[in-house]
Amino acid sequence: MAALDDLYQEIILDHYRTPRHRSATLDPHDVHVHHSNPLCGDELDLRLRVGDDGQGRPTVAAVAYDGDGCSISMASASVMSEAVTGRTLADADDVAEAFRLMMHGEGVKREEDLGDGVAFTGVAKFPVRVKCALLGWMALRDAIRTYDEGAREHRVTHE
Amino acid sequence: MHYLAEAATEAYEAARATVARFVGADPRGVVFTKNATEALNLLAYSLARRSLGPGDILLSTQMEHHANLVPWQLVQPDAGFELRHVPVRPGGTLDLDAFEAVVATGRVRLFTVTGASNVVGTINPVRELAARVRAANPEAVVVVDGAQLVPQVPTDLLDLGADFLVFTGHKLYGPTGIGVLAGRPELLEAMPPFLGGGEMIANVTLEGATFNEVPYKFEAGTPMIAEAVGLAAAIDYVNGIGMGAVRAHEVALLGAAIPALEAVDGVTVHGPHDPAARCAVVSFSVEGLHPHDIGTIMDREGVAVRAGHHCAKPLVRALGSAATTRASFAVYNTLDEVDALVAALAATRRFFDR
Numbered sequence: 267m268a269a270l271d272d273l274y275q276e277i278i279l280d281h282y283r284t285p286r287h288r289s290a291t292l293d294p295h296d297v298h299v300h301h302s303n304p305l306c307g308d309e310l311d312l313r314l315r316v317g318d319d320g321q322g323r324p325t326v327a328a329v330a331y332d333g334d335g336c337s338i339s340m341a342s343a344s345v346m347s348e349a350v351t352g353r354t355l356a357d358a359d360d361v362a363e364a365f366r367l368m369m370h371g372e373g374v375k376r377e378e379d380l381g382d383g384v385a386f387t388g389v390a391k392f393p394v395r396v397k398c399a400l401l402g403w404m405a406l407r408d409a410i411r412t413y414d415e416g417a418r419e420h421r422v423t424h425e
Numbered sequence: 426m427h428y429l430a431e432a433a434t435e436a437y438e439a440a441r442a443t444v445a446r447f448v449g450a451d452p453r454g455v456v457f458t459k460n461a462t463e464a465l466n467l468l469a470y471s472l473a474r475r476s477l478g479p480g481d482i483l484l485s486t487q488m489e490h491h492a493n494l495v496p497w498q499l500v501q502p503d504a505g506f507e508l509r510h511v512p513v514r515p516g517g518t519l520d521l522d523a524f525e526a527v528v529a530t531g532r533v534r535l536f537t538v539t540g541a542s543n544v545v546g547t548i549n550p551v552r553e554l555a556a557r558v559r560a561a562n563p564e565a566v567v568v569v570d571g572a573q574l575v576p577q578v579p580t581d582l583l584d585l586g587a588d589f590l591v592f593t594g595h596k597l598y599g600p601t602g603i604g605v606l607a608g609r610p611e612l613l614e615a616m617p618p619f620l621g622g623g624e625m626i627a628n629v630t631l632e633g634a635t636f637n638e639v640p641y642k643f644e645a646g647t648p649m650i651a652e653a654v655g656l657a658a659a660i661d662y663v664n665g666i667g668m669g670a671v672r673a674h675e676v677a678l679l680g681a682a683i684p685a686l687e688a689v690d691g692v693t694v695h696g697p698h699d700p701a702a703r704c705a706v707v708s709f710s711v712e713g714l715h716p717h718d719i720g721t722i723m724d725r726e727g728v729a730v731r732a733g734h735h736c737a738k739p740l741v742r743a744l745g746s747a748a749t750t751r752a753s754f755a756v757y758n759t760l761d762e763v764d765a766l767v768a769a770l771a772a773t774r775r776f777f778d779r
């Protein structure tokens with residue numbers, strides 16, 4: 267049996283107790299997505315303000331998330347927000363892909379850029395909790411896609 | 426017609442007789458199904474869809490398991506009846522004033538209610554509710570979801586005043602893959618079949634078929650013989666203990682568990698707190714902790730609890746959350762295990778507070 271400390275690493279508990287970027291509002295923001303998982307009842311709102319890196323590439327100027335979910339999903343959203351703030355949208359999407367691969371046990375790419383995200387490797391040993399860890403990152407990628415498509419709002423229900 | 430086939434048939438029919446005696450039903454009114462869910466679907470398709478229509482009300486409640494919500498929703502558009510639900514009050518009991526308001530219209534043709542809630546544990550006053558529904562409309566049919574009630578409280582169909590009672594084997598110490606629809610044979614006789622195939626027919630031509638007598642009309646295909654016999658063995662087991670003793674034991678466990686759980690910092694137990702008013706499932710919420718985290722940690726402490734919506738989303742929503750943690754007691758649980766449950770919850774609290 268995988269050890270509990272693999273799941274609830276100190277870094278994860280820290281983000282759970284002291285969330286970063288957690289807010290129900292982001293003024294102004296350019297895109298807002300709502301992701302829910304009816305099976306476990308998790309709900310997540312994610313808002314992005316899009317900036318410019320000076321070379322015409324859109325960036326994540328600011329992130330705010332809010333929601334209702336377990337410690338893993340909420341801590342992961344906090345970690346994600348820290349890890350992607352300031353990156354170009356394309357780069358943020360790439361970091362999110364690295365996180366997804368890591369959660370599926372396919373190695374750790376961009377370890378530096380994942381930041382506290384690497385603490386979630388242990389969650390991969392608890393298959394039922396992997397979707398909790400991915401929620402915030404999936405919402406981020408959806409927000410980027412929604413923005414790229416010129417929309418401002420998107421709601422997704424995960425089955 | 427060989428010996429082994431006959432022995433199997435005999436064992437299957439003996440199982441039916443055991444089930445019938447257990448809940449005070451006529452064996453001709455005992456239909457074996459896959460589970461409680463299938464029994465409720467049978468009633469939705471063969472009864473509600475056929476005999477209810479515009480102007481009729483099908484009354485259910487907000488306290489139901491999805492199994493007693495979705496089948497009625499599925500047939501509602503075809504049948505055109507009005508689907509209403511008795512709301513649940515904050516303490517986890519049915520809003521009887523709202524019930525009365527709907528029943529007083531005299532239009533309730535089918536009332537379906539859980540005998541005991543699988544989330545808040547509330548034992549509903551089924552006998553009184555059934556009598557009230559019938560007084561307002563003598564044509565009304567009363568259905569009781571006994572999935573939680575039958576394994577925990579001595580249950581008698583006539584005494585309940587129900588026309589139909591459904592329950593499921595795996596909650597009664599029996600196998601999965603077997604459920605029961607017990608009801609009045611004359612009502613079953615008047616209903617069209619649910620599923621078609623072998624066993625349920627009297628005669629078949631290419632143009633049509635005539636149907637077997639009840640209960641066989643509702644048992645299409647090769648029956649769940651092994652499962653039915655297994656269920657009967659489980660009933661023999663609880664009869665050996667005595668349902669009265671089962672109930673008394675579970676009340677004692679509840680009496681110990683509810684106050685002890687609430688003594689843990691931040692814990693709220695949902696539903697009635699009087700053990701006599703409830704069955705032995707205990708849902709609780711812990712301030713600041715998510716049920717999935719609680720479930721994971723308690724599992725590591727050796728205590729299996731369920732986290733989630735317990736297939737009763739409208740009810741859990743009414744409690745003001747998306748999910749709860751639930752401990753379920755059975756006749757084999759002990760007071761020591763109540764202590765272990767409480768200790769595991771306290772350890773979970775410490776784990777996140779550290």
Ligand SMILES: Cc1ncc(COP(=O)(O)O)c(C=O)c1O
Nearest residue numbers: 460461462490492543572573593
């Ligand atoms: C109150 C209640 N009704 C219905 C059911 C459905 O039982 P099954 O899934 O065996 O059909 C359950 C249990 O899962 C239940 O607790």
